[in-house]
Amino acid sequence: MQKVGVVLHLAKSGRLIVKASVTDIKVGTLLYDAKGKRVAKVAEVFGPVKEPYLSCIPLTDRVKKLEGKEVYTQQAEGDK
Numbered sequence: 856m857q858k859v860g861v862v863l864h865l866a867k868s869g870r871l872i873v874k875a876s877v878t879d880i881k882v883g884t885l886l887y888d889a890k891g892k893r894v895a896k897v898a899e900v901f902g903p904v905k906e907p908y909l910s911c912i913p914l915t916d917r918v919k920k921l922e923g924k925e926v927y928t929q930q931a932e933g934d935k
Contacts, residue, residue: 857877858926858927859875859925859926860873860875860876860926861873861923861924862925863922864922865919868910869913871895871921872911874906880907882899885897886911886926886928887927887929888926888927894913894926895926896914898912
């Protein structure tokens, strides 16, 4: 798994806001927690190109526990 960034907070819209540590994340990318569970799907990438933010649709009910935690993406077979 590759680290994507850190969950900052749950927005009033119900989406998770993630401070990305990588710049090549695409809309539709699934995000996972440290245990490998799917936790969110990227809906929008915004902010500065070098340090983007991600607006993500939560895929779990336990979004409050994700605040401050790192999220990851699974690498495709060709990316290794």
